[in-house]
Amino acid sequence: MSxxxxxxxxxLERYAPTWCLATEADRWERRMTSSMAELSAxxxxxxxxxxxxxxxxxxxxxDDLPPEEERLLQLVHSLVMVAMAVEIFCQPKTxxxxxxxxxxxxxxxx
Amino acid sequence: xxxxxxxxxxxxxxxxxPELGTGPISFDDCTSAEFYAQERDRIFxxxxxxxxxxxxxxxxxxxLTKEIEIAKASVLLxxxxxxxxxxxxNVCRHRGNKLVWNEDPRAETQGTCRQVTCxxxxxxxxxxxQLTFVQQDSEFFDLDKxxxxxxxxxxxxxNGFIFxxxxxxxxxxxREFLGPMLTGLDGYPFDRLTERYDFxxxxxxxxxxFADAFQEYYHVPALHPQQVPPAVRNPDAGFxxxxxxxxxxxxVVSTAGPRRWTLDPAYMYPIERATRSGLVGPWEAxxxxxIPQGVNPGGVESWGISNFQIFxxxxxxxxSTGWYLLYRYWPTSVGTHRFDGSLAFHPARTVRERxxxxxxxxxxxxxxxxxxxxxxxxxxxxxxxxxxxxxxxxQEVLVRHFHKVVADWVALP
Numbered sequence: 001m002s003x004x005x006x007x008x009x010x011x012l013e014r015y016a017p018t019w020c021l022a023t024e025a026d027r028w029e030r031r032m033t034s035s036m037a038e039l040s041a042x043x044x045x046x047x048x049x050x051x052x053x054x055x056x057x058x059x060x061x062x063d064d065l066p067p068e069e070e071r072l073l074q075l076v077h078s079l080v081m082v083a084m085a086v087e088i089f090c091q092p093k094t095x096x097x098x099x100x101x102x103x104x105x106x107x108x109x110x
Numbered sequence: 111x112x113x114x115x116x117x118x119x120x121x122x123x124x125x126x127x128p129e130l131g132t133g134p135i136s137f138d139d140c141t142s143a144e145f146y147a148q149e150r151d152r153i154f155x156x157x158x159x160x161x162x163x164x165x166x167x168x169x170x171x172x173x174l175t176k177e178i179e180i181a182k183a184s185v186l187l188x189x190x191x192x193x194x195x196x197x198x199x200n201v202c203r204h205r206g207n208k209l210v211w212n213e214d215p216r217a218e219t220q221g222t223c224r225q226v227t228c229x230x231x232x233x234x235x236x237x238x239x240q241l242t243f244v245q246q247d248s249e250f251f252d253l254d255k256x257x258x259x260x261x262x263x264x265x266x267x268x269n270g271f272i273f274x275x276x277x278x279x280x281x282x283x284x285r286e287f288l289g290p291m292l293t294g295l296d297g298y299p300f301d302r303l304t305e306r307y308d309f310x311x312x313x314x315x316x317x318x319x320f321a322d323a324f325q326e327y328y329h330v331p332a333l334h335p336q337q338v339p340p341a342v343r344n345p346d347a348g349f350x351x352x353x354x355x356x357x358x359x360x361x362v363v364s365t366a367g368p369r370r371w372t373l374d375p376a377y378m379y380p381i382e383r384a385t386r387s388g389l390v391g392p393w394e395a396x397x398x399x400x401i402p403q404g405v406n407p408g409g410v411e412s413w414g415i416s417n418f419q420i421f422x423x424x425x426x427x428x429x430s431t432g433w434y435l436l437y438r439y440w441p442t443s444v445g446t447h448r449f450d451g452s453l454a455f456h457p458a459r460t461v462r463e464r465x466x467x468x469x470x471x472x473x474x475x476x477x478x479x480x481x482x483x484x485x486x487x488x489x490x491x492x493x494x495x496x497x498x499x500x501x502x503x504x505q506e507v508l509v510r511h512f513h514k515v516v517a518d519w520v521a522l523p
Contacts, residue, residue: 024471050384057461065461073461080465080472083381088336094476095336098483099314102451102475106308108458108467 005075006056006068012049012075015042019078020071024104027081031092036085043086046079070110115352115366115410123354123507130510134499139513140316141493146180146444148520153422154181156519157359158266158273158280158287160424160438162187165270165304166220167195171237174220175200175210179448180441181276185263186210188226190237197265197274198239202228203258209235226260235260268293270300291357292420294404295428302398303433303454307471309478310450315485317423317439317447321512323481324425324437325363325417327351328505333484334477337389342376353408354507359421359515361508366410369393387466389473390414394466395432396456405430419508421515432456435474445489451478 004016019042021027031039053076057069065073089095118126125132139145161176167189176185184200186209202209207230212219225242226235234243239260247253264275266284273284285293313320323329327349335343352366371393375383382388405428406413418426427435433455440448453471458464502510 047380047384054462054465060461062458062461062464073464076461076465077468080381080385080469083379084472084476087339087379087381088476094479094483096333096483097479098486100311100479100482100486102309102311102449102479102482104307104471104475105310106306107471108305108307108464110464 004068004071006072008056009049009053009072012046015046016071016075018042019082020074021078022074022109024077024081024107027078028104030078031081031085034092036091039082039085039092043079043082046075047083050076050079065110073110114350117504122504124502124504124510127356127507127511130507130514134501135510135513136498137319137492137500137513138498139516140318140489141444141495143444145520146441149441149516150180150182152520152522153516154178154441155276156281157422158275158282158284159422160271160273160420161185162272163270163300164195164267164272165301165306166272169222171222171224172220173210173223173226175218176274177216177218178276178440183263183276184208185274186226186260187265187272188237188239195265195267195272196237196239197263197272198260199263201261202230202233203241203260204228204231204233204244209260269296269298288420289358289360291355291362291404291407292360292418294407295402295418296404297400297402298405298428299398299401300434300454302456305455305457305467307453307467308450309452309475310448311482312442313447313449313482313485314445315447315489316445317441318512318516319485319488320439320447320449320481321419321423321425321437322509323485324427325361325419325508325512326506327363327365328503333480337477338377339379342374350505352410352413355407356508356511359519361419361511362407362416363508364406364408364410364416365414366412367414368412369414381469385465385469387469389477391429391431391433391470392455392463392466393431395430398432398456419512422519433470445493449482 003013004020005013053072057073060069085092117123120126124130162174166174167187170189170191170193173188186198186200188196190196200209207228208215209228210226232245236242241255241258264280266273268284330349331347335345351363353364355362370390386393405416413430416428423439425437436452438450442448453474455467458467
């Protein structure tokens with residue numbers, strides 16, 4: 001099977017099926033249904049590659065990313081989503097958010 | 111590291127407006143069904159209401175519907191063949207059916223059309239609202255198509271913000287209603303900040319309670335301690351704002367001080383340092399050219415954010431780093447409202463900029479959820495009816511002003 005991510009990011013390939021998600025709604029849902037162990041494992045492996053991933057994607061125009069680079073950017077967006085849980089709240093759900101929801105209904109893609 | 115800012119000569123922001131008083135205020139206006147009915151008639155059917163941006167209707171034939179539940183109104187906005195934006199009541203002239211809707215007649219929708227066709231009997235209207243086609247029109251009696259066009263709603267545009275007014279005859283035109291403080295924003299390049307992240311939430315609190323939470327920063331250290339990392343967290347640190355101003359029914363609060371990213375790195379989370387974006391948005395400001403002085407009406411040094419509250423239900427937060435937030439609170443019952451929130455940036459030119467915007471949008475949601483989560487509790491506690499007067503600090507002067515203006519409008523015949 002051909003890899004989902006660009007070759008230099010093969011070490012993150014195992015996270016791609018879970019975290020290459022196009023929309024915030026999907027990324028939020030995945031965070032809420034993941035354990036802290038799963039979130040931390042992804043964060044610990046992906047965070048050190050963040051700067052390289054951005055630099056790599058920026059070799060291409062934002063509106064014309066090849067599929068592998070588009071998925072890498074989705075993985076970066078997921079890292080941002082997961083960082084909130086790992087760095088700030090130490091739990092998947094926003095602390096003190098009770099039953100509140102806030103749906104992102106429009107966003108630029110990718 | 112609480113910074114204090116000079117207060118007006120009267121000694122406080124509150125006493126600078128003697129009509130506000132300094133005594134406790136009531137929040138019965140958030141729990142009374144009678145008051146809610148008056149807000150419908152005397153505020154939401156009288157004030158100019160911002161319901162969209164011009165970018166939401168990009169070309170002739172673009173349309174959208176907006177539900178204004180408290181006024182029992184559904185408004186249809188259409189860009190006509192000449193490019194003008196028109197507003198109509200979203201009601202068919204034949205049998206009163208809701209004219210434009212998609213799967214659910216109560217849900218808002220948008221799209222592009224050549225004409226508007228009623229789902230019920232197929233009557234058609236053009237982009238100017240004229241009735242153009244009636245099925246089997248020879249079966250009707252004295253039907254004059256000329257007089258059966260869509261019912262217009264007063265509409266006007268200010269800096270790309272589309273407003274409507276549901277009054278028969280608006281008492282003020284839009285610019286007069288907005289007044290000098292808000293029209294001081296004329297020329298701000300809102301039209302260049304078109305990359306939007308839009309959010310919707312249904313919240314279990316009166317519409318004014320959510321607005322209250324965003325017009326003071328006094329609650330920030332207590333409700334949002336996680337806005338700085340644990341090592342530098344100080345629950346007793348206060349927060350004071352640099353400038354408060356009221357103009358007619360509208361308000362502004364400005365914050366100032368050192369930019370977050372100029373502080374010791376310990377004050378930021380790793381994701382913020384890595385992406386150069388975070389709680390207050392991207393660190394790097396786009397070049398937007400000349401910015402009107404009206405964004406910082408107090409002329410404060412090291413200005414950061416101005417949070418304008420456009421009466422009755424809009425907040426516009428303009429960041430010195432070249433982006434803005436827009437909140438709208440749409441009452442759906444005395445104890446519930448629908449929150450519309452948008453972040454607007456210049457269109458990202460690179461992946462790096464797109465990630466900066468994504469970080470800002472993700473962090474925004476986390477802390478807005480804390481406000482939203484708590485306010486259900488505020489509504490429930492107010493509804494116990496145990497307390498009817500509440501002390502407000504000088505940092506909450508705009509809460510005081512807001513509830514007074516609401517009461518003043520409700521009292522106006």
